[in-house]
Amino acid sequence: EESGWYRRKTVMEQTLLGLGFTEDDFSRAVxxxxxxxxxxxxxxxxxxEKPDILLLDEPTNYLDIEARNWLESWLSDxxxxxxxxxxxxxxxxxxxxxxxxxxxxxxxxYRGTYTRYEQLREQELAALIKxxxxxxxxxxxxxxxxRRFRYNASKAAIVQGRIKQLEKIERIELPVNxxxxxxxxxxxxxTGRLVLTAKDLSRGYGERPVIRGLDFLVEKSERLVxxxxxxxxxxxxxRVLAGVDSDYTGxxxxxxxxxxxxxxxxxxxxxxxxxxxxxxxxxxxxxxxxPRLRDxxxxxxxxxxxxxxxxxxxxGGEKSRLALLRLLLRPLNLxxLDEPTNxxxLHSKDVLLDALNAFTGTIIFVSHDRGFIEGxxxxxxxxxxxxxxxxxxxxxxxxxxxYYLDRIxxxxxxxxxxxxxxxxxxxxxxxxxxxxxSASAEVLSGAELxxxxxxxxxAKRKLEREETELMEEIAEKESEKSAQEHILATPEVYTDGxxxxxxxxxxxxxxxxxxxxTVRWEAVTEALGEYT
Numbered sequence: 312e313e314s315g316w317y318r319r320k321t322v323m324e325q326t327l328l329g330l331g332f333t334e335d336d337f338s339r340a341v342x343x344x345x346x347x348x349x350x351x352x353x354x355x356x357x358x359x360e361k362p363d364i365l366l367l368d369e370p371t372n373y374l375d376i377e378a379r380n381w382l383e384s385w386l387s388d389x390x391x392x393x394x395x396x397x398x399x400x401x402x403x404x405x406x407x408x409x410x411x412x413x414x415x416x417x418x419x420x421y422r423g424t425y426t427r428y429e430q431l432r433e434q435e436l437a438a439l440i441k442x443x444x445x446x447x448x449x450x451x452x453x454x455x456x457x458r459r460f461r462y463n464a465s466k467a468a469i470v471q472g473r474i475k476q477l478e479k480i481e482r483i484e485l486p487v488n489x490x491x492x493x494x495x496x497x498x499x500x501x502t503g504r505l506v507l508t509a510k511d512l513s514r515g516y517g518e519r520p521v522i523r524g525l526d527f528l529v530e531k532s533e534r535l536v537x538x539x540x541x542x543x544x545x546x547x548x549x550r551v552l553a554g555v556d557s558d559y560t561g562x563x564x565x566x567x568x569x570x571x572x573x574x575x576x577x578x579x580x581x582x583x584x585x586x587x588x589x590x591x592x593x594x595x596x597x598x599x600x601x602p603r604l605r606d607x608x609x610x611x612x613x614x615x616x617x618x619x620x621x622x623x624x625x626x627g628g629e630k631s632r633l634a635l636l637r638l639l640l641r642p643l644n645l646x647x648l649d650e651p652t653n654x655x656x657l658h659s660k661d662v663l664l665d666a667l668n669a670f671t672g673t674i675i676f677v678s679h680d681r682g683f684i685e686g687x688x689x690x691x692x693x694x695x696x697x698x699x700x701x702x703x704x705x706x707x708x709x710x711x712x713x714y715y716l717d718r719i720x721x722x723x724x725x726x727x728x729x730x731x732x733x734x735x736x737x738x739x740x741x742x743x744x745x746x747x748x749s750a751s752a753e754v755l756s757g758a759e760l761x762x763x764x765x766x767x768x769x770a771k772r773k774l775e776r777e778e779t780e781l782m783e784e785i786a787e788k789e790s791e792k793s794a795q796e797h798i799l800a801t802p803e804v805y806t807d808g809x810x811x812x813x814x815x816x817x818x819x820x821x822x823x824x825x826x827x828x829t830v831r832w833e834a835v836t837e838a839l840g841e842y843t
Contacts, residue, residue, distance in 0.1 A: 494639060
């Protein structure tokens with residue numbers, strides 16, 4: 312005890328448990344673990360060294376949400392300094408007070424959270440664009456003068472002076488990802504209301520059950536996120552739902568007209584061969600998307616000459632991004648996505664999120680990126696690991712991820728006597744315990760009940776605001792569509808093939824936007840129905 316061995320042992324165990332290991336793992340050899348778990352071991356080793364300064368490069372890679380929450384808490388208590396690189400927006404927002412941006416070979420400091428950095432950067436970029444456009448006008452004016460009078464002997468000295476002025480101009484450079492990039496899906500083929508039905512679904516490996524006795528439905532246009540602790544069977548469930556894993560009992564039935572597509576990190580392993588990236592996509596993409604392929608590739612970090620790389624020479628991360636983009640180019644109406652944001656930077660995640668929100672089909676996904684989940688999910692399916700031979704539990708939360716966290720916070724408060732710590736833990740996504748049944752509400756009383764109702768009302772108000780905004784936006788887009796249809800009916804347009812085609816394309820684009828907004832409005836309206 313005097314040597315401090317017991318204290319150090321306790322700290323080691325707490326660190327390993329925080330990063331998702333179990334007590335049974337403590338005695339296992341390191342080489343028995345997968346690469347992702349070995350990365351957690353390496354992270355634990357660094358944290359236990361208690362350095363004065365920590366240098367962390369993508370520390371949340373391979374961590375599930377619970378482990379990320381624990382790391383956030385650990386860093387908040389860390390008395391030293393740390394410098395980190397991360398593509399996890401939420402993690403950055405809760406762990407940093409300063410942001411250094413590397414741009415054009417120089418470091419620029421922004422004080423505050425990552426969100427504050429984005430706000431300041433947006434203001435700077437607006438000013439930068441204005442200066443860039445003004446400079447481009449001046450350059451164009453000078454180049455035009457030089458072009459017109461280059462061979463005029465009487466103005467030779469002036470022309471040479473203008474040329475020297477141009478050479479001395481320090482050109483303003485804009486960031487590569489400044490231009491708003493978009494990913495356009497092919498229209499999702501129509502499906503019935505019921506997209507997928509799982510009944511008494513079970514899957515195990517040897518004698519170890521992973522999922523057992525699961526029953527749930529997925530309806531059209533839902534964005535269903537599957538959450539749960541590591542080992543609860545999230546990825547296994549997605550493989551079964553996608554038809555990749557057929558070694559299960561129970562049933563998975565697709566609804567009428569359902570065309571599923573599946574993405575996981577293993578999808579990259581299916582890519583090989585000597586084809587160039589651009590050639591591969593041009594051979595597979597719908598004709599109407601081919602003109603946009605370069606922009607879409609840029610959104611997935613294939614820029615400039617990268618599009619001419621052969622698939623066979625791509626790294627694992629590059630192949631993963633390419634596999635995801637290939638999937639998005641197919642005319643599907645059910646996307647099953649396992650960690651789609653891995654290997655994407657923050658800008659590319661935003662592009663993907665916008666594309667998925669505009670997608671008119673149905674999405675089932677797993678992600679450890681909280682910001683991505685909050686931006687996409689309209690319903691949460693919580694999967695809990697099966698202890699021993701007990702069946703896995705699946706709990707349905709008919710609302711977005713914030714609603715799910717609020718429910719968990721209320722349950723945690725009830726289970727722990729309404730302590731502030733328990734509410735804080737649950738609100739940050741840390742595990743909490745009671746099933747979401749009417750029985751859990753019965754133990755709420757007094758202050759806990761008022762807190763629960765307050766959270767419930769706040770979630771309802773948020774949905775009501777979104778419902779109103781969506782209705783206004785739908786009305787606006789329908790008005791724009793009506794105006795375009797009026798233009799199309801005028802003789803000067805419908806008698807001109809080129810003009811007619813352009814207006815029809817605008818109408819089709821507006822129709823797709825209206826459909827996507829309507830689908831989202833229906834989902835919000837349905838979620839509001841849970842509050843009545």
